[in-house]
Amino acid sequence: MSAITSAQHAALLAIGVELLGREACYLDERRWDEWLALYARDCEFWVPTWTAEGELTTSPQTELSLMYYAARGGLEDRIVRIRSGRSPAALPLPRTTHIVSNILLLEPQPPQRIRLRSSWVCHAFFPLLEASHTFFGRAEYELALREERWAIAKKKTILENDRIPMAIDVYCL
């Protein structure tokens, strides 16, 4: 790994902070197309489960995930479902506020990529239940340049409170 200067560090981190902030904002404001556009077409989107032993699963190919998509097509399905107006789980759609913090660059930084981690909280209000729930966890991102723009090439979301009240969707994470 080649050491990066503090100016480079600040510049990469700023790109990450901006992008992660946008993701939270687009989800909360239901700007689904802009949210999808943050992801590379060949992105990997992974939400591992915890095992019964209290460890995170380490491979989506051999162990169970809460969600796993090997391409953006999987995320597009989620939006098709929301927009169909035919999914009881999204009628009415929960209202959310994401707080994303503790964004740090991860070492080593691969060439042409930005690796980041974040801590996140998502407050979700479920009108159906007249109740709120707080989902929380951390996430790891890998950003890559696509058409001269930084896009999410990989995202691994860890849901810490995994005893799920009913269901989860991309807007709860």
Added chain:
Amino acid sequence: MAVKPARFYVDDRPEEGVFRVHRDVYSDAELFELEIKYIFERTWNFLTLESQIAKPHDYITTYVGRTPVVVSRDAKGNICAFLNTCRHKGATVCRFEKGNSKFHVCLYHGWAYDSSGKNISIKQREAADYPPAFDAQNHDLIPLAKLATYKGLIFGSLSPDVPPLDEHLGDLKFFIDLHMDQGPQGMEIIPGRVAYTYRGNWKMQLENGQDPYHVDTAHGSFMAIAERRRKGQGNVAARELDWQKRNDVQIGAYEFPHGHSSVWHDVAEPERRAVYATLDEVRGRVGDLRADWMIKQRNAVFFPNLQIADQIVPILRTFRPIAADLTELRSNVIGPIGEPPAQRAARLRQFEDFVNPGGYATPDDVTVFADCQTGFKSTGVDFLQGYSRGIGVVERGANDEARAAELHPLASVKGHRTQNTELGTHAPFREWVRLMEAGMAGRKAYS
């Protein structure tokens, strides 16, 4: 609200074609308490798989009704199950869901038990000046009254007065076989676990698995997704069945003794089924009839706490009743031991896409359960009407398919996919009445 005789809640008049269930069955807190006492605590419950406790001292923790239980393998490799509550002050002696430990030591005062539940230490016993009456007492963890296994599934009962497991399972063994015989070296639980709750009664999920009728409405949004996938867009890796191709298929259901039942559904695209990749091997081992049954979509209920489901991929889903309107579900996805990596990954993608709290079907089911639970609070309305589809053509005993499979159901139904029979709900409710009636009358559950 005063509880009425159990028979009041299920209006069951087969000779008149009437089967109706009272809404209070799902919402009355007093009835729920009686269900825990007279159903969950007085019959067999599914606990876990033998493979989850493969080695000496392996254990898992679970519940029978609301009773916390440890299922363990002792030093000699015997399967044991005991109540997870210290004899001294009642604390659970094991806090973890799964692990390996020679000893279970209570964190409160240090009483220690071995992996068979036997008390091996009472801290500072010599200096305790216990009276002789204390020394005369047994200090071991309380074993479950009954414990037995079938095809690697472990079942237990808090009550000793239950029929032998083999007799209790009856034809449900056929449906367990269809799950557990899919791999040449047996089946294993795929690591990772999914636990979720819903605001609804435990019987809502039990019935949902016996209810093909809800699929194209509750999961209607999946139609829009399937439409895109047909064009190669979206999460095509999930290889879900294309619902447009199923219009000519048949469905059916069976009512079995002891509250068990099963629905089945023919499949227009067998190549999308997980078992298809190894179907030749499976046919050679289990024969054509059982291999063809493995291809069918199936959902069998082991009353009261397990679904043996394979609408998408084979899973074992347990219900844990917490309150009249709160239930926890856990899904175990099983796959053949030694399954090639590509098939294992494909199996996982199919499960996650549909029958997962982050998938496309389960979230819809559990949110409509909450709607039902809200509706049950209504006054001025009594019996539900969701139990009669297919009943106009019900055959007492076995139909042709059942006879061919050497099954002996109490009743059988078969019809076009859109008949969407509700027969599968009858067995659980008939057993519900029988067990509740016995309990309320002070009789044993089984005579």
